Amino acid sequence: MSRARRATIRRHTKETRIQGTLAIEGRGRYEIQTGIRFFDHMLELFTKHGGFDLKLHAEGDLDVDQHHTVEDVGIVLGQLFAQALGDRKGINRAGYFVLPMDETLAVVAVDLGGRPALVYKDLVRVRLVGDLQTELVEDFFGGFVNHAGANLHAKVLYGRSNHHKIEAIFKCFARAMKYACSKDGRLKDQLPSTKGLL
Ligand SMILES: [Mn+2]
Numbered sequence: 013m014s015r016a017r018r019a020t021i022r023r024h025t026k027e028t029r030i031q032g033t034l035a036i037e038g039r040g041r042y043e044i045q046t047g048i049r050f051f052d053h054m055l056e057l058f059t060k061h062g063g064f065d066l067k068l069h070a071e072g073d074l075d076v077d078q079h080h081t082v083e084d085v086g087i088v089l090g091q092l093f094a095q096a097l098g099d100r101k102g103i104n105r106a107g108y109f110v111l112p113m114d115e116t117l118a119v120v121a122v123d124l125g126g127r128p129a130l131v132y133k134d135l136v137r138v139r140l141v142g143d144l145q146t147e148l149v150e151d152f153f154g155g156f157v158n159h160a161g162a163n164l165h166a167k168v169l170y171g172r173s174n175h176h177k178i179e180a181i182f183k184c185f186a187r188a189m190k191y192a193c194s195k196d197g198r199l200k201d202q203l204p205s206t207k208g209l210l
Pocket of ligand 1 (some may be wrong): 052175179
């Protein structure tokens with residue numbers, strides 16, 4: 013029986029104060045408060061669709077704008093996954109998901125091989141969805157990939173509703189991560205790399 017893959021991170025800067033707890037083998041339970049309601053909605057459905065447990069509390073300088081808060085939550089989520097995954101032995105490492113939300117179709121592919129990279133195209137053309145500044149979603153994923161050691165490609169192929177476009181990306185992100193983090197019983201203690209190094 014291997015250890016439960018869990019992590020706790022506290023990250024305090026002059027711009028944001030964030031505490032998070034993650035369980036990879038969770039039950040979709042969440043307690044999320046970032047001060048940005050639409051962003052909470054995205055992190056909640058990420059947790060639910062990934063089957064993780066996530067507690068995350070962020071207090072950021074929202075009086076400046078949302079940039080620091082959204083990016084730093086991405087950093088902390090990346091740190092939580094990096095810590096919970098540990099040496100990454102036996103994991104599938106890569107995963108992808110394609111998901112329709114009504115008229116919108118999105119795809120996310122992720123590789124937890126340790127090398128950060130991000131390609132992000134959401135086709136969102138409005139400044140706000142709900143109360144979230146939409147351009148910051150890319151900054152969220154930037155923070156995530158840098159600290160998770162992930163290569164992530166997220167793309168909306170087509171769609172009309174800007175709410176659906178962002179939501180479809182977060183649902184795909186969740187399910188791609190769920191698979192990439194999962195253990196393959198036959199690989200047991202092997203690193204998922206012919207290099208022998210991640
Ligand atoms: Mn929604």
